Amino acid sequence: MPPFEVPEGDPFGPHNLPYGVFSHAGSQERTVGVRLGDHVLDAGAAAHALGSPYASLLARPTLNPLLAAGRTAWSDVRRALTAWVTVPAHQETVAPFLHPLSSVTLHLPFEVADYVDFYASENHARNVGHIFRPDAADSLTPNWKHLPIGYHGRSGTVVVSGTDVVRPSGQRKAPADPAPVFGPSVRLDIEAEVGFVVGVPSTIGSPVALDGFREHVFGLCLLNDWSARDIQAWEYVPLGPFLGKSFATSVSAWITPLDALEEARVAPPERTHPLLPYLDDSGEEPGGYDLRISVAINGHVVSEPPFSTMYWTAAQQLAHMTVNGASLRTGDLYGSGTVSGPEPAQRGSLLELTWNGRDPLELPDGKRAFLEDGDVVTLSAWAPGPAGVRVGLGEVTGRVVAG
Structure with a gap:
């Protein structure tokens, strides 16, 4: 099944889109990812490809810059992500940045302060x-x-x-x-x-x-x-x-x-x-x-x-x-x-x-x-x-x- 076609009722469908941090096999480079079904979207790469003003917040090795950006940014980014994975016009651009969860390593998603x-x-x-x-x-x-x-x-x-x-x-x-x-x-x-x-x-x-x-x-x-x-x-x-x-x-x-x-x-x-x-x-x-x-x-x-x-x-x-x-x-x-x-x-x-x-x-x-x-x-x-x-x-x- 193509990554955009999440099964009906999947608890990790476009209505959810939780945030994490991942790296590819054999790589030490970490970046922000968003879960869609059994795939993870490289949010920074997708944002850059689509010209999003929030690309700099998402192409990071931790969620902390996004966390610090505040509610307006959180809402804007969520709306954009939802569109990227649901609007057919974006799919060709976004598809290369969706990776099977089984192929990546997940990390502690944010630097814990207190x-x-x-x-x-x-x-x-x-x-x-x-x-x-x-x-x-x-x-x-x-x-x-x-x-x-x-x-x-x-x-x-x-x-x-x-x-x-x-x-x-x-x-x-x-x-x-x-x-x-x-x-x-x-x-x-x-x-x-x-x-x-x-x-x-x-x-x-x-x-x-x-x-x-x-x-x-x-x-x-x-x-x-x-x-x-x-x-x-x-x-x-x-x-x-x-x-x-x-x-x-x-x-x-x-x-x-x-x-x-x-x-x-x-x-x-x-x-x-x-x-x-x-x-x-x-x-x-x-x-x-x-x-x-x-x-x-x-x-x-x-x-x-x-x-x-x-x-x-x-x-x-x-x-x-x-x-x-x-x-x-x-x-x-x-x-x-x-x-x-x-x-x-x-x-x-x-x-x-x-x-x-x-x-x-x-x-x-x-x-x-x-x-x-x-x-x-x-x-x-x-x-x-x-x-x-x-x-x-x-x-x-x-x-x-x-x-």
Whole structure:
């Protein structure tokens, strides 16, 4: 089938057009690509051939120049790309720049500036509370319904889908142990998340309001924030996650622009506590996204978390992240936190799925409480699109290897 003739209903049709960065086999030269079905369009080469004023933004080894260009440029480029792959008059010019995905290498699509991870799913937070504080009167911490809890992570170990994840080592101490020991994590876990990619920076000292979300955030992607639960449990009091989180965070090779997800926007769950003005979105456009995530281990689906259940929206997270005057940089990445739904089969981590190892998963290749060396974890997702078609998100895959 010719590359322009994407099968009807393909989740990566012209209605989607996510952005990535690729190189040809045997070449070190990277350039911006746009996915169409099972092909990738060399966006810079096509733009140059068609005389686009945005050729200089697209013929780059990273998405960062396009991210920094702002919403007007994002919209103009998207309209142009849609025309290039749908208007017959352009096909002869554009066809040489469409390459089979199987023939190229995909890379981390943008240079990550800062990385922040949130804790925005009430279902996840309550599950964790029940596991670690079973006797507490409320499974949520007192601040949870008043602000999006987060922590500043490590950007240098954000890796693209397909990168092996080395089992981390560190200190761990079980409650009954007399002293900590050092060694590889024995409770390696996943966190099924959605990552948001910042394009336009902000000025230090100037918070970004809720209605500034779409002016600063370019798009989103799937994200797996790998977690060493045993290392995390021993180190995190009183300052929070450190070595148990910083060893690897996997992201998709494809960034889906927000403009491709208009039909997927939904209202967040009903708020049960009054919000301070900077977080009050009652008068704003719907800030949630209806993303249907699937988590597979060694090809076997173990969970299907719904992103529409997230209590705190990406706009609220951005507002909270900057309300103290912290500035945004092009390439900033922030994760939603683990996505978990209300049902047991919708939990986004093994910590929850196995109830901290008490109830191991029954997989075709054996039981799993936590991840074993050689396990391959894959996150995939789709969202409702125009006229009933699905918008596919690029998958995130990682294989655990021994440290």
